Amino acid sequence: MKNKRWIVYAAFSLVLLTSPAVLNRYWIDVLNVVGLYVMLSLSLNIILGHCGMFHMGHAAFYAVGAYTTAILNTVYAIPVLWLMPLSGLLAGLFALVIARPIIHLRGDYLLIVTIGFVEIVRIALINNVFGITGGANGIFGIDRPTIFGMKISTPGQFFYLIWFFVAVTIYLLRKLEHSRFGRALNYIREDDVAAAGSGIDISHYKLIAFVIGAVWAGFCGTLFAAKMTIIAPESFNFWESVLLFMIVLLGGRGSIAGVILGTFLVIGLPELFRQFATARMLVFGAVMIIMMIFRPEGILPPPPRTYRLDRTAEPEEAA
């Protein structure tokens, strides 16, 4: 059973990695967008999927990352990829500051507050806060990234850059999932009273989950800025956050494979039906309802955690 899963994953990766050879620029670009969303959705998955916090403002952290990169690159000409850690750091710091006072809010109250933050960030960007965000037009002329002197500019090159980071994300998140920290988050999601009773400092763990998710969204922001070379406040609106929220829930909360599949469906599938431009979103809405009715836990809910009996001494070895 476990092997079958791995065969599917390997085949999928192989098809994906060789696909730029046969696809045209447009479709490679679609895959790039999907890659960015995979990374973003996986970062939201830590907060929403693993920890169960209703967070509908993820685009705010994405925006902080993208604008950090854009401003520092256009003003001080710092190479884009060098700014990635800084973008993540600032997004994380921002998350820490805003989440600290609100982390104790219950589900739906947290939801509206995070929506509030994403709207405040967007309005602040439009109003050219501190005079550095370029207002409604945004910032343009962001440099292309370079790796070992090679300039990344074609969709094909970006494909490998973005999916490399996706792969790193998946690897690290798998580690996280099977760590003590990951299990604690799941425990909080399922029953926070029991978790607190077992000695888990709930707000501390929730805050860390929030910050990790935000840092990752900040990294995505750098990639987005580098890919687009132009960023504007409308790329980080409330709808963007809703989209990420839907991807995680449609794919399966807390399931990496589910979230990836969900991204392909939510971002990739509408592209396939571009010729029905006007009606496709109508169908999209209806499909979401139907999918939830038939698979309320998402398309690929995470398999239940299993532990090998002969190795209970090392609970890190979860399947």
Place this chain on the structure above:
Amino acid sequence: MEFFFQQLTNGLAVGGIYALIALGYTMVYGVLKLINFAHGDLFMIGAYLGLTLLTALGLADYLSPFCVIALLAVMVLILVAILGVVLERVAYRPLRQAHRLSAVVSALGASIFFQNIVMLIYGAKFQVYPHDLMPRTVVHIFGMPVPLIRILILLASVVMMVALYTFIQRTKVGTAIRAAAIDQGAARLMGINVDRVIALVFVIGPALGGAAGLMVGIYYGQINFTMGWIYGLKAFTAAILGGIGNIPGAMVGGLMLGLIEAFAAAYLSVAWKDAFAFCVLILILIVRPTGLLGERVAEKV
């Protein structure tokens, strides 16, 4: 002083509209613990239906303006209520036993569906209500001019809210709704048909939302298929501000939000008014985590 008074009346009128929409969110939440993200779109459909009925039936030709609006309101209320019940039946009832977030996704799907169907039928452009629908009467209160329509909107929303409140508090059916909101299982054991109660909530909420849609159409004169999101978000904010699930809370929250926005736009900055409303919300939630009138649920932690 006059400027202040204008902002006050404007804020109250807009606040009344927010409150009406917020009631729909809060009632559904009270009974189902579901944030009905499609509610804003039902409100938007109310505005479009009002316009369609107005132009299709040509009522304005042979009836006085108030009769026209009253008649329109009745028709819009009924149609949107039917839509609300259908929405519940199709998109929410199958998910009643599922995780709460599954129903949220279903609601988002319904919202996208409604928005796009309206866009396909009417087009993406702004639609305009006839200008001469309401006579532009100005009345004087304390010697200061106020457009009549503002007073009527505020009055209409207050009347509807009071009627709803009395209905919920004083009648047997209202008691059933409250019982279902507190404990569905126990309500069922007491012989309450919870499915019926939920259907009723999806009649009242969308009907009020549809009425609010009509009001916005008449007040601002133009409507758009995306306005469901904008007003829906505001009204949801209002519901949370007052304490979601709490009916007087939605009313207070709506009026407060309308006033905050009007004054923030007038005295601080138009560009920042939305941000200001959210800032106030966040500050209030930090101090009172369940909203202004929200009951202090015995917090699990």
